[in-house]
Amino acid sequence: DTAVSQTPKYLVTQMGNDKSIKCEQNLGHDTMYWYKQDSKKFLKIMFSYNNKELIINExxxxxxxxxxPDKAHLNLHINSLELGDSxxxxxxxxxxxxxxYFGPGTRLTVT
Amino acid sequence: EDQVTQSPEALRLQEGESSSLNCSYTVSGLRGLFWYRQDPGKGPEFLFTLYSAGEEKEKERLKATLTKKESFLHITAPKPEDSATYLCAVLDSGQNFVFGPGTRLSVLP
Structure with a gap:
């Protein structure tokens, strides 16, 4: 059983578009996170969320x-995509x- | 502001050649220090959590230790399958996770 899953694995889109990435966990955890890993492989936290509090990296x-939508899911919506979002x-x-526990990652490419 | 640095940036070892990776940190109220392994194209995989200075954890060829300023990941007699990027992360009193830049380990047969 996959503990943390993400879809899609790859996402190629044009500048200005709006896109979403889905995440689901079946571990019964109370907190979920989104991270961005740039081309230098540096992991930076974007959000942490439990059913009480959303913490946003400024x-x-x-x-x-x-x-x-519920404790097992945390989706990421991105509006007006830019090249630097890749x-x-x-x-x-x-x-x-x-x-x-991390998911397998979604590689986003903005052209 | 919390800071996590890792050294060396990259390390090449011969199979069986033991070594250590370093993670140095400055953090406001350490609540935990975590080690992860990341293989290319995959998400980080949890290895260890250390909570207080003097604590040690072991798993197969890996041993993690913690002092008040740094943590070491000791690799004993590494094998090629230990090749990966090893990431260190800290959790501070404000519930913030901060990752280091990682050490890229290559173990040559």
């Missing part, structure tokens, strides 16, 4: 928004303060 543009996006989940 450097994340407001074109990015997380949406959580990266690999990882979803993760954990019990608060414990180790995180």
């Amino acid at each position: 450097t994340v543009p407001n074109r990015f928004s997380p949406k959580s 990266a690999v996006y990882f979803c993760a989940s954990s019990h608060l303060d414990r180790e995180q």
